Amino acid sequence: MLFGALEAGGTKMVMAVGDEKGNILEQKSLPTLTPEETVPELLSYFSKKEICALGIGAFGPVDVNPQSKSFGHILDTPKLAWKNYNLYGAFQEKLGIPIGFDTDVNSSCLGEITFGQAGNLNSVVYLTIGTGIGAGIYVNGKLLHGMLHPEGGHIMITRHPEDSFEGCCPYHGGCLEGMAAGPAIEKRWGKRAAELEQESAVWELEAYYIAQALTNYILILSPEKIILGGGVMHQKQLFPLIREQVKKMLNGYINTKEISSLDQYIVPASLKDNQGILGCLQLAKLEYEQQVKYVQ
């Protein structure tokens, strides 16, 4: 049985066809231009495939509430050509197959849970730190939705006393994304993040901000595992620094086996940057199963 997967990112679209075991049979990508330019190419790709369902993980904010009139629409995005675009509807209309729909980061979280290291866990936070910062959250055995979906990249954090950078989030200035995403690193230090590898002060400070966010996620969500992905997390030296800071910030307040082995608790993504597309594949499968169950 074959499923389609579409990781609809702000800069590129990744399309794939795979099976229910997470084997990707083919994969292709396109730059994200306007809906008029990009969507027809995506539709033409998937309509030629023998897929039973499609899973879409989209850049946000998106409406993920199936009861809502604007379900599957991109909402208030700075990418103006996509604002209020009915992404789900475009595929639904043309393909007429079950379509699972969620955010890109929720999909990555699901990818890790289904095919990666977080299998069998009930509650997982997936954080991507790249051009932006986004959180995918799985709790009580499901991806988290509510009024909307998690926007955990924009939480408030405290500026380090020796950091004079004001932050670069257009909404919040010094929120987590404004202080710690790739562009913030570049603005603060005047070089691309990858070129700063040898500068230990850069990664100490970066770990301080990421650890504040993780500490709050731990205290609010009590996840069983935290997975960190995205371009910035290619700097592997961040992991021990983050774990050390989280330990310091929790300061003995939470006593669980997970917290006593932070090496296994705060971990890198394990699917070689395929967690997103694999999560989309699983979204397709889950939606297919749900609709089949409903029909029977």
Added chain:
Amino acid sequence: MLFGALEAGGTKMVMAVGDEKGNILEQKSLPTLTPEETVPELLSYFSKKEICALGIGAFGPVDVNPQSKSFGHILDTPKLAWKNYNLYGAFQEKLGIPIGFDTDVNSSCLGEITFGQAGNLNSVVYLTIGTGIGAGIYVNGKLLHGMLHPEGGHIMITRHPEDSFEGCCPYHGGCLEGMAAGPAIEKRWGKRAAELEQESAVWELEAYYIAQALTNYILILSPEKIILGGGVMHQKQLFPLIREQVKKMLNGYINTKEISSLDQYIVPASLKDNQGILGCLQLAKLEYEQQVKYVQ
């Protein structure tokens, strides 16, 4: 059909018997002394009642994972006589009826969802601000559990530039609880919170800290409603101040119908301080239904 409810708080134990519609038929309370002194009285009370199940909402941290060996135990608490005490086990052994078990704040959250204003919602945050600060969280249609349960009262926040109070949490100093619970207000201003009612600077600052926490809960959990209870929230002038600050902190980033009507989004508890005991009643009912379903 009658159910028992026990709100096991750090300072007092509230016992009640009620029906499945949330009618409390009788209620009684006792001070919380040691387990040896207090538990026999509780057991003797409930063993004389014709109840089909009992619901316990306990002060934490507690083990709420039914798969765990220490399920239903009080964990690492400053109330040393209760540390590692098997609260669930004591009732299970003596009463031999289904027992639902959760934290006191999760129970209050469930009380509001079942019998209060948050009925039919899928995701709700209940925050109590009293002697301590605790968060009960309901998401994806269930109370939130994970590695442990939410400990959202201890999240990190940013000190106001004009506030020189260091905070009084024994673990974190200036976490939310350390800066904004009743005892923090008293320490900072030198008077009991209730006596400061006329001092607008007190409530401006209090709202600033509470709003930081709510902003982060909103960004992480995307709840459909936030309910505030506990002694400090008897200061009703806090509500407009908190809403104003939350609006400022989100700064237009989240555009939903909920956020555009904060008066209905951030609200006082509606059950006259009975949300906790009513939630325990519902815990009993849910556990009863679950066990009956399992037997059939």
